[in-house]
Amino acid sequence: MKAITGGKIIAGRTWLGGTALLFDGRVLDILPKSELPAGIETLDAEGAWIVPGFVDIHVHGVCGVDTMDGAAESLETIAAGLAAHGVTAFCPTTMTMDEAHIEAALDAVEAAKNAPPNGARVLGAHLEGPYISASRLGAQDGTHLRRPDPEFVRRRKSTLRLVTFAPEEDTDGRFLEALREEGIVASLGHSQATYEQAMKAFRNGAKSVTHLFNGMPPFHHRTPGLAGAALDADVFCELIADGVHSHPAVFRLLLKMKGVERIILVSDAMRGACLGEGEWDLGGQTVTVHGPEAKLADGTLAGSVLTLDLALRNYGAATGLPLWEAARLVSENPARLLGERDRGRIEPGYRADFVILDEGWRVIKTFVEGKEVFDRHENRDCKGL
Ligand SMILES: [Zn+2]
Structure with missing residues (x-):
């Protein structure tokens, strides 16, 4: 005691x-x-x-290592690196790669879940791809896209906590049904979905939107799309609050529309986070880090070098939220989305x-x-x- x-x-x-x-x-x-x-x-x-410990539900890597290394040591390094930024639990996040790489990454996450904490706790994986739209890849490698596969997520249910997918690719709805039945959080993202397709997925159990505004068509008043549906529905929205992936004015607009209970700040950090400028691998692609930006050679944003404590400071500075309210966005809200009933609050x-x-x-x-x-x-x- x-x-x-x-x-x-x-x-x-x-x-x-x-x-x-x-x-x-x-x-x-x-x-x-x-x-x-x-x-x-x-x-x-x-x-x-x-402050309640931060929960990062979307983080690929940090300190030179990545979830897709499929290695226990990499996850240990991420756990320790994130703890330096206030994170006490996280979901190591995979990238769209070949099946063998994804399986190896999930095996490492499964093993790390039970490791004694020398840093942040591994809660289970966030599978980001390969069930996404070819037209909204972001930095994901399109050569490894697959049709949403209900059998895969059922088989890996003990490791998966959250899955990002494009609902328009799940044409018969069986994938979302499998996620719902297995208690895995369904998050819509990297998607070209119409407003109607997105709202249907929310009605059928999708609970969150992956890095709102990134990896989806921009909001348009005649075709509101996934971004509009995310703002309209009572669902959680991830936000990468680095001022690069979205403008600080959008931090304020989002707060007005969603309130403090539905926004989750994520880092979406890649292995170059914490290491300054240089060239790094992300899911088989080369990413150049310059200042706060991480980009592919063609200029596509490729993950971030954001840390969750900086996200909190950025969000607080842009919105004027006091710490006791802003802190919810990195602690209680992600814990609630994951159904972690004894995390996210000091009680x-x-x-x-x-x-x-x-x-x-x-x-x-x-x-x-x-x-x-x-x-x-x-x-x-x-x-x-
Ligand atoms: Zn990501």
């Missing part, structure tokens, strides 16, 4: 000062410091914020996943299930954090 005192604890829609957070692997209590049990290990947060019974942030919303320390996995005063493996 341990306690953190002297912090501003974000609990629900507000924050609590003058209290102590008591935890082991789970949050035990939030109580006055004077009521703490005697003799327990106590950390003074010195007025910093204590008795929840896992002791939290981040200590300074006044500039920069990460001081990260705790996963009560264990300190990052401290910014110590040396870090990941360059340029």
